[in-house]
Amino acid sequence: MEAVKQQIQAREEPVVPTSGSTRAAGQRGEIVIAGLGKVYESKKSRFAALSDIDLSIGSNEFVTVVGPSGCGKSTLLRIVAGLDEQTDGSVTLDGNEVIGPGAERGMVFQGYTLFPWLTVRENIEYGPKLQGISTLERRAISNYFLKVIKLESFAAAYPKQLSGGMKQRVAIARALANRPKVLLMDEPFGALDAQTKLDMQEMLLEVWEKEKTTVLFITHDIEEAIFLSQRIVVMGANPGRILKTFDVKLPAQRTPEVREMPAFLALRRELGQLLKH
Numbered sequence: 001m002e003a004v005k006q007q008i009q010a011r012e013e014p015v016v017p018t019s020g021s022t023r024a025a026g027q028r029g030e031i032v033i034a035g036l037g038k039v040y041e042s043k044k045s046r047f048a049a050l051s052d053i054d055l056s057i058g059s060n061e062f063v064t065v066v067g068p069s070g071c072g073k074s075t076l077l078r079i080v081a082g083l084d085e086q087t088d089g090s091v092t093l094d095g096n097e098v099i100g101p102g103a104e105r106g107m108v109f110q111g112y113t114l115f116p117w118l119t120v121r122e123n124i125e126y127g128p129k130l131q132g133i134s135t136l137e138r139r140a141i142s143n144y145f146l147k148v149i150k151l152e153s154f155a156a157a158y159p160k161q162l163s164g165g166m167k168q169r170v171a172i173a174r175a176l177a178n179r180p181k182v183l184l185m186d187e188p189f190g191a192l193d194a195q196t197k198l199d200m201q202e203m204l205l206e207v208w209e210k211e212k213t214t215v216l217f218i219t220h221d222i223e224e225a226i227f228l229s230q231r232i233v234v235m236g237a238n239p240g241r242i243l244k245t246f247d248v249k250l251p252a253q254r255t256p257e258v259r260e261m262p263a264f265l266a267l268r269r270e271l272g273q274l275l276k277h
Ligand SMILES: Nc1ncnc2c1ncn2[C@@H]1O[C@H](COP(=O)(O)OP(=O)(O)OP(=O)(O)O)[C@@H](O)[C@H]1O
Pocket: 040, 041, 047, 049, 067, 068, 069, 070, 071, 072, 073, 074, 075, 076, 240
């Protein structure tokens, strides 16, 4: 146990060289979305997917976006990821305008986007390898995350040998292995069975507390949003816009009992009402 603690403490020092790209170099993971708009235009049609989105997300904050299908949640996330381009407004990360993808923003989607030809360990080490991190350091990174996601005994397994929940744990570890300042998650647990989903939520909160990453998380599941986040953004459709933002006033430590608390139940009811319309 002591050895494990030492390993984790050692891991809290930046493993990735501090060449300016890590959080340890003083970067914070603050996202500012201002006046954001997105119009999809073709010869025949014009569709406003997002209109006038203003949202600031603080360092190490966990913000969830909920809203009806087609209200622009994924579009918003893709723009923050730099995978799609807005037609209006701006997104900045720690003051720098987002103009494309970057290692400081890790992405996790619903589909298990692992490389099937790489083992679990190799998948986790993929990003650090691209960054030119030495074999020894990569091994330390993958050892740490294999432990965090509780898949040490599957280090040499291939994705096809894993369950859905295991694959998604590896996908999260792979995103975190780059030590991103921001984790962007688009319904990452949407395809999992109910119990695995609850386990994954708890694991994600543990990792989030350890890694101090800023998280922007999309879900259809109101209870998931309440359990995980500090703030919930409710979007409406046509055009995609922010209807309301809620601070989640629950204990910082999200134990399973939190789900039974009056504040949890009241917020669930309020969000349910809002999303019905
Ligand atoms: N490439 C595209 N071209 C044209 N329209 C698009 C494109 N991508 C998305 N849209 C439209 O933009 C709107 C928002 O899509 P988006 O996927 O962001 O919604 P969403 O809230 O994530 O939906 P869901 O919850 O169903 O995943 C939808 O009406 C969709 O049809």
